[in-house]
Amino acid sequence: MSGVRVLVGTRKGAFILTSDARREQWDISGPHFPGWEIYHIAGSPADPNRLYASQSTGWFGQLIQRSNDGGKTWEAVGNNFAYEGVPGTHQWFDGTQHPWEFKRVWQIKPSFTDPDLVYAGVEDAALFRSSDGGQTWEELAGLRGCKGHLWQPGAGGMCLHTILLDPEDPNRIYVAISAAGAFRSDDGGQSWRPINQGLKSEFELPDPTAEVGHCVHNVAMHPSRPEVLFMQKHWDVMRSNDGGDTWYEVSGNLPTDFGFPIAVHAHQPETIYVIPIKSDTEHYPPEGKLRVYRSRSGGNEWEALTNGLPQSDCYVNVLRSALAVDSLDSCGIYFGTTGGQVYASNDSGDHWKAIVHDLPAVLAVEVQTLP
Amino acid sequence: MRTIRVILPTHLWRLANVSREIDLPIAEPATLGTLLDALERQYPVLRGTVRDQITKERRAFIRFFACGEDWSHEPPDTPLPERVLTRAEPLRIVGAMAGG
Numbered sequence: 001m002s003g004v005r006v007l008v009g010t011r012k013g014a015f016i017l018t019s020d021a022r023r024e025q026w027d028i029s030g031p032h033f034p035g036w037e038i039y040h041i042a043g044s045p046a047d048p049n050r051l052y053a054s055q056s057t058g059w060f061g062q063l064i065q066r067s068n069d070g071g072k073t074w075e076a077v078g079n080n081f082a083y084e085g086v087p088g089t090h091q092w093f094d095g096t097q098h099p100w101e102f103k104r105v106w107q108i109k110p111s112f113t114d115p116d117l118v119y120a121g122v123e124d125a126a127l128f129r130s131s132d133g134g135q136t137w138e139e140l141a142g143l144r145g146c147k148g149h150l151w152q153p154g155a156g157g158m159c160l161h162t163i164l165l166d167p168e169d170p171n172r173i174y175v176a177i178s179a180a181g182a183f184r185s186d187d188g189g190q191s192w193r194p195i196n197q198g199l200k201s202e203f204e205l206p207d208p209t210a211e212v213g214h215c216v217h218n219v220a221m222h223p224s225r226p227e228v229l230f231m232q233k234h235w236d237v238m239r240s241n242d243g244g245d246t247w248y249e250v251s252g253n254l255p256t257d258f259g260f261p262i263a264v265h266a267h268q269p270e271t272i273y274v275i276p277i278k279s280d281t282e283h284y285p286p287e288g289k290l291r292v293y294r295s296r297s298g299g300n301e302w303e304a305l306t307n308g309l310p311q312s313d314c315y316v317n318v319l320r321s322a323l324a325v326d327s328l329d330s331c332g333i334y335f336g337t338t339g340g341q342v343y344a345s346n347d348s349g350d351h352w353k354a355i356v357h358d359l360p361a362v363l364a365v366e367v368q369t370l371p
Numbered sequence: 372m373r374t375i376r377v378i379l380p381t382h383l384w385r386l387a388n389v390s391r392e393i394d395l396p397i398a399e400p401a402t403l404g405t406l407l408d409a410l411e412r413q414y415p416v417l418r419g420t421v422r423d424q425i426t427k428e429r430r431a432f433i434r435f436f437a438c439g440e441d442w443s444h445e446p447p448d449t450p451l452p453e454r455v456l457t458r459a460e461p462l463r464i465v466g467a468m469a470g471g
Contacts, residue, residue, distance in 0.1 A: 035382060059432040059466040060382055060420040076386070076416045080424045 002370055004326045005070065006334055006355070007051065008342055009038030009364035014053055016071045017355055021328055023346040026355045029071065036063075037104075040321055041071075043368040044110040044118075052118055052134060054105035062104050064120075064134050077134035081105070081122055084141035090124065091152040100124045100144075107321065109163035113170075119189075121160030125151060125177040129189060140189035143175065147194070147212045154178035154215050154234075155280075161320055162219050166226040174229065174244060179204070179215040182231065184244050195244030204234060218320040220262045222269035230272050230299070232262040232320075237274055239299050250299020255286045261323035265348060266331040270298040273325075273333060273349065275318045284315035292333070294349050308352030309343065316341070321364035328369055336362025372396050375451065376461035377410065383421070383464070387414040392461060401456055403435060404447030421464060436463040 006017040013031030032038075036055045044050040051067040053074070062081065065074040087100035107121035116133040126144055128137040151158060159178055166172035171188045174195075181196040194212050202208040204215055215234035222228065231238040231247065236257050238247040251257035256276045265271035274293050278286045285291060289312065292305040316339035326332035333345045340359040345352045374396045384391050397409040404427075411418045422429050427447065429435075435442040438452045438460050454460040 057382065059380075059430070060386075061423075061430060062419065063386070063416075079419050082425055 002328065004328065004332060005043070005048075005368040005370055006324075006342065006344070007041035007043065007071070007364075007366040007368065008336055008356075008359065008362060009041050009053070009321075010336075010340070010360035010362050011037055012360035014038040014041055014055075014071075015356070015359060017342065023326075023328075023332055023344060028356060032071065032074065033065065038363060039104060039106050040108050040364045040366070042108045042110055042366050044115040045112045046110070047115040048368050048370055050110065050115040050133075052108045052110060054108055054120070056104040062102070064105065064108075066134050078130065078136050081120070081126075081128055081137055082139070083126060083144075084139040088144070088148065090148055090158065091150055093153065097149065100126070100148075103157060104159075106159045106161045107163050109165060111170075112165060112167055119163050119165075119173070121163050121175060123157045123159035124153075125158045125160040125180060127160055127163070127173075127175055127189065140185075140192075142185070142190055143183060143192045146180075146183055146192050148180075150210075150212050151177065151180035152213065162216070164219060164221055164226075164229075167223045168226055172226070172243070174219060174221075176216040176219045176231075178217065179213060179234075181212050181214040182216050182219060182229075182244055195240075196247070197245065198240075198247030199233060199238065200236070200249075201234065217260045218262050218323075220264045220272070222264040225269045228269065228298075230262050230264060232259050232274055234258065234280060237262065237299060250295070252295070252300035252302055254293055254302050255291075255304075260318060260320040261335065263323045263325050263333070266325050266327040267329075268296070268331075268348075271296050271348070272298065273323065274302075275323065275335060277317060283317040288313050288315060290314040290316065290337075292335070292349055292352075305345075305349040305352070307350060308345075319363055321366075322362050324365045324367040326367045326369045332367065334365050334367055336365045338362065372398055373401060373456065374458070375401070375406070375455055376458055377406070378461045378463045380464060380466045382466070383417060386416055386420070389414070400448075401451045402448050403442065403445060403451065406451065406462060407447070432467040434465040434467050436465055437461070 003020045008015040013034045015030035039054045041053040049070040053065040055063040089097035092098035103123040109119040111117040120128045162176035164174040227243045229240040237251045239250045290309045293302040316337035322336040336342045338361040
């Protein structure tokens with residue numbers, strides 16, 4: 001019988017939540033790597049039992065863990081993320097230039113076809129690739145050639161947090177960086193160009209329409225329509241119909257267009273989800289009401305989904321990697337909060353229930369739909 | 372070659388799947404640097420957790436204590452203290468205090 005495996009990264013370890021296709025009863029496994037920050041866990045689409053986890057602490061640095069049995073056992077693989085050549089400098093908070101320094105891996109993206117081919121997005125922002133199951137990593141350094149000296153850290157650090165692979169074109173890769181913007185490669189990661197035309201950052205940048213420097217929080221696509229992208233920017237929800245060449249705003253009637261994650265329904269490419277957060281200085285839901293917003297029209301027209309979510313005195317945040325969908329017939333939606341809850345809906349967001357209430361602060365949620 | 376005693380912080384001995392105190396054979400000259408070389412050679416999973424893999428700089432929140440003194444800021448070619456060389460005392464690798 002098919003089911004789902006929810007991979008949860010938290011401030012103090014990883015948790016794996018599993019259920020059958022009904023998604024009503026859950027088994028909780030963990031903490032794995034207790035005490036470590038798990039910025040991301042991801043499974044290979046080509047081999048669901050191959051998982052990768054980013055494990056780090058400020059004390060002991062970065063490790064990459066790999067599992068070949070769906071998270072029952074793990075082995076540490078390569079953790080040498082060396083920038084290519086002389087790393088150079090980027091813009092620092094005070095406007096001076098600051099040397100590129102590796103801090104952690106924010107995002108892991110296994111390829112669609114090869115369990116050993118995997119990408120890693122890191123802080124300070126860069127993209128790495130491994131073709132040997134994470135044993136060794138090489139930087140795709142052309143990315144930092146896109147005016148990298150003008151990139152600057154957002155409040156969370158200068159992180160490459162989003163990697164999207166085009167399921168129809170293995171040479172096309174999208175990444176997003178805070179605070180640099182979105183970028184695209186059409187040659188497998190060798191060369192890159194900024195794709196930020198249409199973004200406006202009037203509160204964050206001296207030139208609101210600058211080619212780079214935008215604080216993109218997350219980008220999502222539907223696999224059947226990889227040229228259509230949806231973006232949650234620092235402020236504004238944006239859409240592109242041309243692979244990021246141009247963007248336009250679809251914030252519409254959202255109560256606030258600040259937020260972190262964005263996701264697309266598994267079977268309806270025009271149905272998208274965001275979780276509005278009051279502002280960049282108050283990282284909690286407006287009015288203390290935790291609401292997922294769904295648009296069935298690809299943006300602009302949004303409805304609040306509240307059934308089963310706390311509607312008073314709720315002041316958690318939902319981080320950029322903490323929203324995911326499964327691909328069962330009735331699409332499941334999942335998100336984790338900084339308060340340690342993981343909420344799930346098995347009916348496209350109409351009804352919600354907390355799978356777990358009291359985990360450490362959730363950093364990342366990914367979902368595997370199991371055969 | 373001599374064998375010294377090294378005490379690891381909890382996260383690292385769990386990671387290396389060893390007990391808190393290990394016996395570590397190190398080459399001559401016995402210095403902080405050769406000790407870390409030996410540690411990383413014997414336990415490759417610890418590469419990058421105590422010092423940077425490229426610059427070999429000690430990670431900011433790692434400390435080296437021995438014989439009641441802090442050796443963290445000594446250069447890597449600093450000879451280990453005699454009582455560590457004779458196994459009378461361990462070299463302690465410590466996660467620095469941080470937080471409240």
